[in-house]
Amino acid sequence: AQSVTQPDIHITVSEGASLELRCNYSYGATPYLFWYVQSPGQGLQLLLKYFSGDTLVQGIKGFEAEFKRSQSSFNLRKPSVHWSDAAEYFCAVGARAGGTSYGKLTFGQGTILTVHP
Amino acid sequence: DAGITQSPRHKVTETGTPVTLRCHQTENHRYMYWYRQDPGHGLRLIHYSYGVKDTDKGEVSDGYSVSRSKTEDFLLTLESATSSQTSVYFCAIAGPVSTDTQYFGPGTRLTVL
Numbered sequence A: 001a002q003s004v005t006q007p008d009i010h011i012t013v014s015e016g017a018s019l020e021l022r023c024n025y026s027y028g029a030t031p032y033l034f035w036y037v038q039s040p041g042q043g044l045q046l047l048l049k050y051f052s053g054d055t056l057v058q059g060i061k062g063f064e065a066e067f068k069r070s071q072s073s074f075n076l077r078k079p080s081v082h083w084s085d086a087a088e089y090f091c092a093v094g095a096r097a098g099g100t101s102y103g104k105l106t107f108g109q110g111t112i113l114t115v116h117p
Numbered sequence B: 001d002a003g004i005t006q007s008p009r010h011k012v013t014e015t016g017t018p019v020t021l022r023c024h025q026t027e028n029h030r031y032m033y034w035y036r037q038d039p040g041h042g043l044r045l046i047h048y049s050y051g052v053k054d055t056d057k058g059e060v061s062d063g064y065s066v067s068r069s070k071t072e073d074f075l076l077t078l079e080s081a082t083s084s085q086t087s088v089y090f091c092a093i094a095g096p097v098s099t100d101t102q103y104f105g106p107g108t109r110l111t112v113l
Helices: none
Strands: A003-005 A010-014 A019-021 A024-026 A032-038 A043-050 A055-060 A064-070 A075-078 A085-092 A103-109 A109-114 B004-005 B010-013 B019-024 B033-038 B042-050 B054-057 B064-072 B073-077 B089-095 B108-112
Touching: A003 A103, A019 A109, A024 A075, A032 A064, A032 A075, A043 A055, A043 A064, A043 A075, A064 B042, A075 A085, A085 B042, A085 B054, A103 B010, A103 B042, B010 B019, B019 B033, B019 B089, B019 B108, B033 B064, B033 B073, B042 B064, B054 B064, B054 B108, B073 B089
Parallel strands: A010 A109, B010 B108
Antiparallel strands: A003 A024, A019 A075, A032 A043, A032 A085, A055 A064, A064 A075, A085 A103, A085 A109, B004 B019, B019 B073, B033 B042, B033 B089, B042 B054, B064 B073, B089 B108
């Protein structure tokens, strides 16, 4: 069965500092990996995704993530955090539809990011 | 933003009553999903659909049923609501050919008293 672990429930950083949110996954085949962001009271917005190819992927809002197969990780990074980045971040793993998986996603528990001025 | 709407956006109901949540899309996407979001659990898949009248169970399907009679609508029904079903419910869509990316609706906050 597929699973995702986000070890950090809550992270606090100062504005302008760098950020890394951790994500570890368990999946039996080549994973499709995603990071979503959720602002309070809002739906989920896709930040970036990894399917194949270059293991460093760029997303929106200056975020990037690196896929490391040997470590089963897909950590999210940003070099300089802005106050507007305060939100909850979710890592997810799934598979492409076409087979029997139908693209179902498994989400991590989420990491709440607080940004201090 | 993907054309996904959910209704109602907020609902308070009593234990034992039936409740139906609606997800409507204007993207003509084949795949649709219902998730529930609870603190400490992230999002968990309830049911999903891979076409009209084609649905299947997800991770937390007990107490829920779904129907999809046309491409644009995916209904989630709580047959007899319980307090443990108090949650925020999200619909997602993907397609039109594959499910490379799921796009999420704004959510429905359901409170069962």
